[in-house]
Amino acid sequence: MPELYLGVATFLLLNIMVGLIRILRGPTPPDRMLTAQLFGTTGVAILLLLASALSLPALTDVALVLALLGAVATVAFVLRAWHKPDLDGEEE
Amino acid sequence: MLSLFFDAVLALALPLLAWRVLTTRDLYRAVILFIAFGLLVALSWARLDAPDIALAEAAIGAGLTGALFLNTVGGLVGRKRSPSRESDESREVAERREAIQSSPGEPVDEVMRPWWVRLALTVPILALGLALGWAVVSFPEPAIDLAQQASDNLEASGVDHGVTAVLLNFRSYDTLLEIGVLLLAVVAVWSLDLGRVRGGQAALSKGLPVLHGLVRLLTPIMIIVGGYLLWAGAKQPGGAFQAGAVLGALGVLLVLSGLVRPPLSDGSGLRIGLAVGFAVFLGIGTAVMLATGELLNYPPASTYGLIIIIELFLTVSIALTLAALFVTAPPRKEQGSKEHSEEKGEES
Amino acid sequence: MGLIGSNWLVVPIVLPLATATLAMLVGRRSAPYLGLLTASGILLSVAAIGLTVLEEGTIRYQLGGWEAPLGINLYADGLAVFMLLMTAIVGAAVSAYAVGYFTSRQDESGRVAGDSGDRSGSFWVLWMFLWASLNGLFLSADAFNLYVTLEIMGLSAAGLVTLERRQSALSSGMRYLFVTLLGSLAYLMGVALLYGALGALDLATLGELMYPGAATWSALALITLGMALKTGLFPLHFWMPAAYSNAISPASALLAGLVGKASFYLLLRLWFDVFDGGLGPGPGQVLGLLGAAAIVWGAVMAVRQRRLKRLLAYSSVSQIGYLFVLFSLATTASWGFDAWSGGVYHAFSHACAKAAMFMSAGAIVRSVGHDDLDRMQGVGQQMPLAVAGFALGGVTLMGLPPTGGFTAKWLLVSASLESGQWWIAVVLLAGGVLAALYVLRFLNPALIQVKVGPVARPATQNLEVTAFVLAFGSFFLALLSAPLLALLRIGTPFASVLLVGTP
Amino acid sequence: MASVLGWASAALVLVGAFFFLAGTVGLLRFPDVYNRLHALTKADNVGLGFVVLGLILQAGSLLSAFKILLIWLLVLASGATAAHLVATAALRGGIKPWKHR
Structure with a gap:
């Protein structure tokens, strides 16, 4: 069973690598942000699999923290980072 | 075998990603790549059998730092909008920026790097990399095994988890x-007086109720998880830093979603909260001198209790520090409506 | 030694840390008093440590009660106490200066600042952290702990630079922050290599285990590079002129006087205590050459400046060269101790003199509203004390007797002649002549008598007096050579030379 | 019994991996941000869901099973909210939904 979990974890890691293409290409900032969101979820899955495969229960806590904080960056992106070009493009 | 393959993918991905983060000119893209990088670093720490650091990296590297950078990029965009007509040169830069931009509102790194600068930087960095690789490969068996010494003395440290013992007892002076x-x-950061630099404004007007719902759901869970990590630190991975990071993220969420007003209501309260961890640590460290004669040398009977007290206050201060760094502005004495109206005035 | 005796050692670290925390909580009114109280407390404790070391030899202190490789030790030998003393004297003078500097509600160029009170509060917090980190650095006997003190030092120093709220100060402060972070990171990498290769962080243990190999050579290179960058050794001085000249004057005095000396001290400590004199003669020669180049280049650039504070900053580039010359001279030969103590003595006298000169410059800039060298006519009439302080500091930089600069240069020149490297002596003396030139760049116009009517100028007496007192002290530093050199002998890495050669 | 559980767990984890793959493919192939959000939420909800189910079957204790379940619920809630926020922001930011021609 550990081999299978490790294999799936490796497969998920490769998924992340392929997904990087979307971050590089964009084209819009929201595209990139949601890809990062997917990476967070994939990271949670990888950590859970590793915790089981390597018998390191502490990694479950890492997955828990990752799951808890996964949304913080997205929220910051939506509320603080991305501008509405139609509204503040012509200020002053 | 499989684990070797997993590590190989990680080892290939990390430098590749790092290189892309550094060479990308679009700042949004760089930040989001950096978030992905933080995630992979957390996975690497997990593979290196260092769950304590993986915990901290998952919270700070993949979560909070990304949010901080995004906030900064938003602030940069806000800045760039206003006058860029000082000289012909800056207009030229602005035009080039327009040309590079793939979408409106995307900030772009404007520094031009001639080829000879790149070359001049590449050569020594390559040399450094080679030297480091050579050095690491040629490591002898160290004459001293500090890890062994640490676990030999774990009994006397007052806690059952090696990392916590090192951080709060063997090398507590460093931690202090x-x-x-x-x-x-x-x-x-306060001395920079960034009070009026804020991230960009909200890109949504609807949808806030959903966000508030999430924050209300997460608030108790994050408090529980923070407490759990703090409590667990005495015998397994966790501790004040990780707990503080989770609670700090909660503070950032509360500030972002508008459920708590940015300069956390009362200036002196915030100052006390920020300083209390350091003050308690320093105070206890000094007070034990009366009993044992040395700075930070806890009396054996009360070691565990003192460490827990220190960690409790550290958690509060670390959490507040992370949230305060996100708000950036120092708290003002005359609070409330004025601050709010200032902000409004800027946005319109 | 009694209970109190060894615990004096932690006072110069714990006291400013406690004050920094308090200064953050109390209002801006009481922060200056806290600062002055702390300054006197530090002076007292450093005096006590110095007397103990003179009487009983080096002190080792186990923090947390853990022995060396596992725990962190503090260690006070003659060199450490010497640097503590330097920091205490300059620090106390700058503290007194800052009280006067922040009471008036004006910034450097004479504009009335809206919230100088907030700046004052931040200044005391940052400065107390800086002071604690300096003392902690001088006393630390642990390679990683040294990194932590470097971190506090860099962050608080960058904060001090950006206290001046002009765009130029902000950008040079940020650049300073990046430079100092880069230097610390290089140092940290070197420490990581040492830990990987030798398995310990305690400096004495590292020194015992040291061997020439790939890891230790790389570590030496990284640590030297990082510290040379932080000290501003030519050609890594590019950040210095802007950072020193754009900061508020108390911060300039602290940066030029103390912060640069701390990274130099760290290099000195590791070079001779851990790396065994640089793992061979080659690396020391490189540093010595760069130091000699710095002396000439910095001085020539200083002569060409048109602004007072930039002139002082380039003068620092030149003076830092003198410190690094010692690396090519200090060997186990009979002149080793002379070269080593000459460099260290130069650090002391330059710290006092340059801090005093920046303090004088700050008073002058505040009074006349600019620091343009061509418009300084008649400043000598209006602010005799500030100009006198500047002149006394200048004489120290030239290295004339009876200044501390004279003692330092005497030791370095005699070491270079004894070792047969006469060209170093030539550069050292040429540096003195060039120093005279750039000091006169300011004194010449300042001492011209002009007719001016009574002009309302801001009160700067406090600033002038403190600057003058510090400069006066540095002027007569050569008279204290005997006790100070005796102090430096305690625990010096050149103890073997001392037994053979004549004292 | 143990082996049946083992097979079931393996199958569930593999199904989860398949949904992650589907999410990634969708992320790359779908034409605009709204469609990609749809693909993303498949991975969030279903992919992680199956992996979690598979791991729960193998979990040593009730507590760790509960913890794993909690993680999934958290990802579900924050993933849904994040998708909603990004979609709203994209719409407000003037990104037009893709239309098939």
Whole structure:
């Protein structure tokens, strides 16, 4: 069973690598942000699999923290980072 | 075998990603790549059998730092909008920026790097990399095994988890000074007077109720998880830093979603909260001198209790520090409506 | 030694840390008093440590009660106490200066600042953290702990630079922050290599285990590079002129006087205590050459400046060269101790003199509203004390007797002649002549008598007096050579030379 | 019994991996941000869901099973909210939904 979990974890890691293409290409900032969101979820899955495969229960806590904080960056992106070009493009 | 393959993918991905983060000119893209990088670093720590650091990296590297950078990029965009007509050169830069941009509102790094600068930087960095690789490969078997010494003395350290023992007992002086660095960081940021630099405005007007719902759901869970990590630190991975990071993220969420007003209501309250961890640590460290004659030398009978008290206050201060760094502005004495109207005035 | 005796050692670290925390909580009114109280407390404790070391030899202190490789030790030998003393004297003077500097509600160029009170509060917090980190650095006997003190030092120093709220100060402060972070990171990498290769962080243990190999050579290179960058050794001085000249004057005095010396001290400590004199003669020669180049280049650039504070900053580039010359001279030969103590003595006298000169410059800039060298006519009439302080500091930089600069240069020149490297002596003396030139760049116009009517100028007496007192002290530093050199002998890495050669 | 559980767990984890793959493919192939959000939420909800189910079957204790379940619920809640926020922001930011021609 550990081999299978490790294999799936490796497969998920490769998924992340392929997904990087979307971050590089964009084209819009929201595209990139949601890809990062997917990476967070994939990271949670990888950590859970590793915790089981390597018998390191502490990694479950890492997955828990990752799951808890996964949304913080997205929220910051939506509320603080991305501008509405139609509204503040012509200020002053 | 499989684990080797997993590590190989990680080892290939990390430098590749790092290189892309550094060479990308679009700042949004760089930040989001950096978030992905933080995630992979957390996975690497997990593979290196260092769950304590993986915890901290998952919270700070993949979560909070990304949010901080995004906030900064938003602030940069806000800045760039206003006058860029000082000289012909800056207009030229602005035009080039327009040309590079793939979408409106995307900030772009404007520094031009001629080829000879790149070459001049590449050569020594390559040399450094080679030297480091050579050095690491040629490591002898160290004459001293500090890890062994640490676990031999674990009994006397008052806690059952090696990392916590090192951080709060064997090398507690380092940790004390590092907590000072955190406090100092806030003061240094305040000294920049960035009060009026804020991230961009909300890109949504609807949808906030959903966000508020999430924050209300997460608030108790994050408090529980923070408490759990703090409590667990005495015998398994966790501790004040990880707990503080989770609670700090909660603070950032509360500030972002508008459920708590940015300069956390009362200036002196915030100051006390920021300083209390350092003050308690320093106070206990000094007070035990009366009993044992040395700075930070806890009396054996009360070691565990003192460490827990220190960690409790550290958690509060670390969490507040992270949230305060996100708000950036120092708290003002005359609060409330004025601050709010200032902000409004800027946005319109 | 009694209970109190060894615990004096932690006072110069714990006291400013406690004050920094308090200064953050109390209002801006009481922060200056806290600062002055702390300054006197530090002076007292450093005096006590110095007397103990003179009487009983080096002190080792186990923090947390853990022995060396596992725990962190503090260690006070003659060199450490010497640097503590330097920091205490300059620090106390700058503290007194800052009280006067922040009471008036004006910034450097004479504009009335809206919230100088907030700046004052931040200044005391940052400065107390800086002071604690300096003392902690001088006393630390642990390679990683040294990194932590470097971190506090860099962050608080960058914060001090950006206290001046002009765009130029902000950008040079940020650049300073990046430079100092880069230097610390290089140092940290070196420490990581040492830990990987030798398995310990305690400096004495590292020194015992040291061997020439790939890891230790790389570590030496990284640590030297990082510290040379932080000290501003030519050609890594590019950040210095802007950072020193754009900061508020108390911060300039602290940066030029103390912060640069701390990274130099760290290099000195590791070079001779851990790396065994640089793992061979080659690396020391490189540093010595760069130092000699710095002396000439910095001085020539200083002569060409048109602004007072930039002139002082380039003068620092030149003076830092003197410190690095010692690396090519200090060997186990009979002149080793002379070269080593000459460099260290130069650090002391330059710290006092340059801090005093920046303090004088700050008073002058505040009074006349600019620091343009061509418009300084008649400043000598209006602010005799500030100009006198500047002149006394200048004489120290030239290295004339009876200043501390004279003692330092005497030791370095005699070491270079004894070792047969006469060209170093030539550069050292040429540096003195060039120093005279750039000091006169300011004194010449300042001492011209002009007719001016009574002009309302801001009160700067406090600033002038403190600057003058510090400069006066540095002027007569040569008279204290005997006790100070005796102090430096305690625990010096050149003890073997001392037994053979004549004292 | 143990082996049946083992097979079931393996199958569930593999199904989860398949949904992650589907999410990634969708992320790359779908034409605009709204469609990609749809693909993303498949991975969030279903992919992680199956992996979690598979791991729960193998979990040593009730507590760790509960913890794993909690993680999934958290990802579900924050993933849904994040998708909603990004979609709203994209719409407000003037990104037009893709239309098939």
